[in-house]
Amino acid sequence: xxxxxxxxxxxxxxxxxxxxxxxxxxxxxxxxxxxxxxxxxxxxxxxxxxxxxxxxxxxxxxxxxxxxxxxxxxxxxxxxxxxxxxxxxxxxxxxxx
Numbered sequence: 231x232x233x234x235x236x237x238x239x240x241x242x243x244x245x246x247x248x249x250x251x252x253x254x255x256x257x258x259x260x261x262x263x264x265x266x267x268x269x270x271x272x273x274x275x276x277x278x279x280x281x282x283x284x285x286x287x288x289x290x291x292x293x294x295x296x297x298x299x300x301x302x303x304x305x306x307x308x309x310x311x312x313x314x315x316x317x318x319x320x321x322x323x324x325x326x327x
Contacts, residue, residue, distance in 0.1 A: 235273035238265045243310065252324050255315045263309045270311045278321045284314040
């Protein structure tokens with residue numbers, strides 16, 4: 231089933247490690263859990279008008295923990311993708327973040 235490109239890319243990751251990788255042409259996104267590498271590459275190229283060289287995908291399991299004596303905290307499962315662009319291409323939305 232074909233998904234909307236704006237539903238595949240949930241949000242960008244803005245961490246220190248992802249900002250360092252963005253200087254090398256690698257951008258990190260949280261993506262829909264049902265999206266595959268081909269759909270992620272097409273969505274990034276459609277939304278940001280760039281060419282995609284490589285897509286690496288990581289699935290993260292949910293995490294449970296305690297907060298105080300009785301409260302339980304929960305972090306849901308998510309999928310993360312690192313998209314590599316060819317040299318010379320950049321995503322302008324990530325510049326100066």
